[in-house]
Amino acid sequence: MAIKYTKHFLDKLENLFSASAYVLRYEKGNFKSGYCILNDTKIVIVNKYFPLEGKINALIDIMNELNFDPKDFKDKPNQDFLSELRQTTLKF
Template structure:
């Protein structure tokens, strides 16, 4: 699946996190994006100043690290989207 650097593609990625146990936040600052567990709250933080391409690449990297199970999502479209993403290699 080719990665499309569009707002619609970013929305799909954000919906994956919205359906998971992780809270997605955009924060401003001079840092790289990442995820953490803080007092048993799972948080993904993306740099607010990243470009659209940077936000998408950061979310894709985090998705690959977290290795979500597609069957844990109720929505079939999200399951299919996650399966397609797992088959995608990110080339920089």
């Protein structure tokens, strides 16, 4: 799957977070990696000043770090999207 740096693709990533146990927030902060994961409270914070490409890359990194499992999602479209996304590797 090719990563598309569009608002629609970002929306699909955000929908995965809303369907998961984690809460996604965009806030200003001084994060070295551009995001912060609070595992105890299941909150993910992404730097709100990131450009679109940075937000998408950060969310994909976070999903890989949290090991989201397609079986944990009820909706088939979310399962399919996550399965395709897990086969994608970021190349910088």
